Amino acid sequence: MDPLTIDQAAAETGVSKHTLRYYEREGLLPQIDKAPSGHRRYSPGDIEWVRFLQLLRATGMPIREMKTFVALTHAGDHTIPDRIAVLERYHAALVTRMAEDREHLARLDRKLGIYRDIVATREVTPEHIIGEPSRT
Amino acid sequence: MDPLTIDQAAAETGVSKHTLRYYEREGLLPQIDKAPSGHRRYSPGDIEWVRFLQLLRATGMPIREMKTFVALTHAGDHTIPDRIAVLERYHAALVTRMAEDREHLARLDRKLGIYRDIVATREVTPEHIIGEPSRT
DNA sequence: GTAGAAGTTCGAGCGCACTCGAAGTCAAGC
DNA sequence: GCTTGACTTCGAGTGCGCTCGAACTTCTAC
Numbered sequence: 001m002d003p004l005t006i007d008q009a010a011a012e013t014g015v016s017k018h019t020l021r022y023y024e025r026e027g028l029l030p031q032i033d034k035a036p037s038g039h040r041r042y043s044p045g046d047i048e049w050v051r052f053l054q055l056l057r058a059t060g061m062p063i064r065e066m067k068t069f070v071a072l073t074h075a076g077d078h079t080i081p082d083r084i085a086v087l088e089r090y091h092a093a094l095v096t097r098m099a100e101d102r103e104h105l106a107r108l109d110r111k112l113g114i115y116r117d118i119v120a121t122r123e124v125t126p127e128h129i130i131g132e133p134s135r136t
Numbered sequence: 137m138d139p140l141t142i143d144q145a146a147a148e149t150g151v152s153k154h155t156l157r158y159y160e161r162e163g164l165l166p167q168i169d170k171a172p173s174g175h176r177r178y179s180p181g182d183i184e185w186v187r188f189l190q191l192l193r194a195t196g197m198p199i200r201e202m203k204t205f206v207a208l209t210h211a212g213d214h215t216i217p218d219r220i221a222v223l224e225r226y227h228a229a230l231v232t233r234m235a236e237d238r239e240h241l242a243r244l245d246r247k248l249g250i251y252r253d254i255v256a257t258r259e260v261t262p263e264h265i266i267g268e269p270s271r272t
Numbered sequence: 273g274t275a276g277a278a279g280t281t282c283g284a285g286c287g288c289a290c291t292c293g294a295a296g297t298c299a300a301g302c
Numbered sequence: 303g304c305t306t307g308a309c310t311t312c313g314a315g316t317g318c319g320c321t322c323g324a325a326c327t328t329c330t331a332c
Contacts (some may be wrong), residue, residue, distance in 0.1 A: 005308085005309085006308090006309075007309090016290085016291080017289065017309090018290070018292075019289085019291085021206050021310090022289080022290065022291085028220075029160060029181065032196060034310095034311060035309090037171060037297080037298055037299075037309080038297080038298080038309080039298075039299090039309055039310075039315085040309085040310090041146065052247075055240060055244065055247075056238045056324095058236070058237075059240055062288075062289090063288075063289065063290095064288090077254065077258075080251050080254055080255055081255060083247060083251060084251045084252065084255070087247060087248050087251070090244065091241065091244050091245070091248065092213050094240065094241050094244070095241070097233060097237065098237050098238070099240070100194070101194075101230060101233065101234050101237070101283055102234070104191060104194045104195055104230065105227065105230050105231070105234070106158060107191050107282095108191065108223060108226065108227050109227070109231070111188075111191075111223060112220060112224065112227065115216050115219060115220045115223070118213065118216055118327090119216055119217060119220070132306075141278085141279085142278090142279075143278070143308075145329080148302085152320085153279095154320070154321055154322075155319085155320065155321085156319085157280090157281090158284075158319080158320065166292085171279095173279075173280090173327080173328055174279075174280060174281095174327080174328080175279050175329085176279085176280090193319095198318075198319090199318075199319065199320095216323075268318090
């Protein structure tokens with residue numbers, strides 16, 4: 001588990017090198033260890049933290065709030081109830097969004113059904129497709 | 137089913153007046169009928185179209201592609217197979233995103249579980265909470 | 273008829289989350 | 303030792319989807 005170069009960290013996490021540096025600048029990541037040359041060396045723990053940041057982003061948390069979450073984390077274990085409260089909000093929002101997505105998917109299905117019916121109807125009324133190339 | 141003012145159309149659809157005009161400018165909406173005064177009058181069909189645009193947005197379709205979709209719609213029924221293809225792409229993407237969301241939700245649950253365990257553990261080891269206000 | 277709310281067009285501005293490019297330093301292979 | 307490519311910092315730029323404000327007109331209620 002040797003530390004990774006920024007290129008390896010990017011490959012490992014799917015977060016671009018630019019974004020890794022951006023997150024560090026913004027304080028979402030700690031100051032990453034540097035080799036004597038000044039090049040970044042990502043520890044396994046750093047990688048894990050990047051993955052957690054990805055999770056927070058994926059739940060819909062904006063960078064701004066991720067910063068406050070990171071601050072809570074740095075402040076110590078007594079902020080855990082606050083952190084739970086934050087995560088619960090995004091948990092609930094995610095559940096809501098998933099329900100909405102199911103609804104959107106159903107509407108999309110209905111629309112597709114309508115379109116498919118039109119195409120199907122056209123196929124059994126050959127006079128309409130004169131001049132159009134066959135799809136079979 | 138009288139035509140609606142822009143204020144009513146905004147209230148009805150949840151799309152802001154600014155955005156309704158923006159969509160019209162961008163060609164996502166037809167030229168909305170105008171009263172002799174120049175004020176917009178949204179027909180029921182216009183409102184329905186706004187709702188369809190909202191669905192497309194909700195599936196993750198960017199404005200840019202919505203424009204091409206609208207163009208297909210204007211081009212006539214022979215573009216229906218193309219429209220089906222477009223909608224199927226967003227359908228698939230939505231299904232994928234929902235699966236990812238389930239995974240994210242599960243990870244969030246695990247994280248919350250860890251946090252809750254820490255809090256629970258602290259509650260049965262009173263010496264750690266000396267000086268901290270009780271939450272009961 | 274007048275006040276105030278609501279409408280119009282137009283271009284500019286904003287917030288977000290990156291993303292890029294310049295200018296310079298460092299590392300690995302030959 | 304030199305080339306090639308990856309790394310560094312820094313500030314600036316980008317793309318998206320709105321969102322706003324100014325300057326003006328029109329409608330509504332009294």
